[in-house]
């Protein structure tokens with residue numbers, strides 16, 4: 216695990232953008248994350264992406280809420296459209312997320328997993344939850360998990376309720392890439408900013424891989440870079 220230290224959120228976003236741009240010519244499929252953390256990174260990437268031919272590029276997102284149709288303003292599909300896809304000239308058909316309203320959700324998980332393996336992810340961007348979750352792989356997750364349906368912890372629903380009108384509107388379940396799905400990508404870049412992420416970052420770096428901190432399983436991957444700002448790394452540096 217390589218650690219790149221950034222001063223603050225803005226610096227983290229800029230460093231992450233430069234890191235990705237240095238490798239851009241080798242990225243055909245990129246794994247994307249939602250949440251507040253990668254927003255600044257996407258803003259940094261947009262001016263560059265606007266000048267690229269993205270016809271053959273594909274994106275795969277980590278997760279989607281169960282029960283929210285792609286048109287729902289809180290669906291991760293809409294979030295990604297707003298943050299990135301509408302700003303650049305990528306065919307929407309090349310931007311992939313699980314379908315949270317599929318009639319057969321188990322089949323949908325299989326379809327999405329197969330699609331990811333077919334495309335092959337060159338670089339996966341990750342954020343991290345305060346409880347160490349990646350994607351929506353909550354504590355207790357199986358390290359061999361593939362794309363699956365998860366019940367969200369109350370902590371995660373609370374953390375994500377800021378995007379919804381009221382807490383009760385936050386879905387109880389989601390479809391997420393599993394730990395194995397994430398580990399199958401060629402390279403992983405995890406971003407974290409803010410003191411509320413400091414414990415999760417400490418656990419990820421210092422604990423043996425174990426399900427209490429799902430991000431600790433990233434130690435099983437040979438090419439992981441974490442870009443953390445001063446506040447998120449405060450427990451690492453003392």
Ligand SMILES: N[C@@H]1[C@@H](O)[C@H](O)[C@@H](COP(=O)(O)O)O[C@@H]1O
Pocket residue numbers: 248249250251252253277278341342343344345349350351371375
């Ligand atoms: N499923 C997403 C994760 O992919 C994200 O990393 C996490 C942290 O979000 P934020 O970046 O807003 O702190 O929240 C959500 O639960």
